[in-house]
Amino acid sequence: MTTAVTRPYVKRGTIPVLATATAITVSNIYFTQPLLDEIARGFHISPSAAGLVATTGQMGYALGIIAIVPLADGVRLRRLSALLLGVTAAALLAGAFAPSLALLSMATLVLSATTVLPQVIMPTVVSMATPGHAGRVLGAVGTGLTLGALLSRTAAGLIAETAGTWRAGFAVAGVATGTLLLVLPRYMPADRPTRTRAPQSYLRLLASLPKLITEHAPLRLSAALGGTVFAAFSAFWSSLAFHLTAGPIALGPAKVGLFGLFSVPGALAARYSGRLTDHWGTRQVNALSLASVLLAFALFGLADQSLIVLAVGCNLLGYGTTSGQIANQARIFAAQPAIRARLNTVYMFAVFAGGAAGSAVAGVLFSAFGWTGVVVGGLGFLLLAGLALTWHTVHIHHRADGTAVADGAAMAAGAVR
Template structure:
């Protein structure tokens, strides 16, 4: 497979309306990964399978998303962006329609993996929009799209639950998602530049094969990848164990309460927009330092008071979401300041590192919580943050 593109064309800038539309598109497409999660019980009942078997849907979504980041996102460096965007939207819409009509769990799982592989559009849009905005405004653009992704992943769970509650059928949520995703075909492609900024002609296998070399060539990428993995590990450990913590004494709350914490922390997610502007004005290192202080304060509050105080859990989760979102934005801004021609591949490597950190954090957090309780999980997260602090200190020489 050979992907051809002419030399990069001059950027004309990115208007606020275009940036907002791209952020909304990111929110709607990333929602396709997360909206099925509250529906698993209804899916299990509808298809006549166990709840644990229906959990394959959530696993398949994560596997598909990781495959898409690895194998599809790098194409944004060299492909015709409008054509790539249109193809991804149409394939995702088709996958959602197949899922809506799935007669059994096997079909639904395969459709979930397929549509999750092609719904990686947010990670295509992020480097593209950063290039369109130009160096002086890339930070605030990354911040705006980052908020879109956060809101899409959070509110999609609430929205899908409401749709199924009104319709009484889990398949309706997939049909609504297909309509929203398909509708983007009429709007989004025309807002993007025709081509990516990469080389004129690059075989697909060579495009993928260049990525390991990029890790060795760019110290800033290695720094952002390490920082992203460590803090996302602590972030994921908290969210992976929150439901268990709330279910036990003294809270004795149901699983739905863990989902509500996504809504409780929306103010922090919205405030994190400032991270993009601060990254433009003060640099990613400054924002990393601020974000790490917020995350550390979050775990301090969660550790000291979060064992028996709902208020402390809400405050701590807001600090964690704000710090984690700012941390992500700063790391991606640092990566996007590197060679414009390879931004999509750089973003791929950064996101894969973050995903790996999140997986390690989830496994570590649940294991520590099961053996040592809430305090053990908090201390484990402290270990991840200590690694992040060491990495940040070593990264100061990069500026």
């Protein structure tokens, strides 16, 4: 990261530190998924009962997005990051020693709610970038986010297999998160995002969220694109294991897990979409994102029995989804710093809701129509995304004053690009 990318007051190495912290903390949301079978055996319960751990994790993350991320607009980020890391590390270690499923689920609920630090880091890193480089720094941190999500499942499985117990996964995650407590706060801003204004009350911050939706058209566009594309992404990943373990492919669980590793090249390539966002604009990168994901689903449908084609499609899907997220967040973070965290709250909630909808729809379609139903459902979500982007583009071209401005300037002015 060159000095031209970040502002003069930013410490050297800040962007790599924030990217690493994002990868480690986001992994706390996903690493439990491959451990559920071991947890069920350890507590002598059914797999469906062990699924409560994954359910509480998702509930906790949603709660954290709504209840914690808005605080980043009004509190000292150095203190907030230290508090979140401390609570998350403690909850992870509590989970490692939990004597029952109920206590493990409670620990998972807490650690998932406080591991929303990546959604605090994203708007923070934009404030550190020099003009014209927001996409580049978002690309670097967004790559860490994607790699953490992809690799955490594989790492957790290896750790549990080596140690012979699922508890080792929680312990290692707790130590890693605790180590961040010694490093990350020093790279976060010491002051509040708005030093010239008195901090808003917590309730006022939460009450302002609905108003942001009605006042900021770029937020509505990003939320629509993020929710629909992530719905297609979740539809694929939530159904892939069923497709691969069924005949005629009939892979074992270990080989199915390798598809997370197969997606890494696409995630790494998506980093450069940040630079494309800076040079081309967010709308163009969104179009590239949709084209990549559309091609992925075309491959899933045309050659659904080919593992090589599925792996290629995984990379296209990962690249398109991550690229779209970078563009979407670059669009909303062009607003004034005082509201960026709350804008991200609304955006991420839309993405989260889209992912949940995609998984639910895919489950129904796979049961009724098999893999073909999942592919058609994913294409349906992408059609909605394409319509949203097309409507936005047509609206720009028909503006009476002809003063189409960059998405960033539109967001800052509260106008529509």
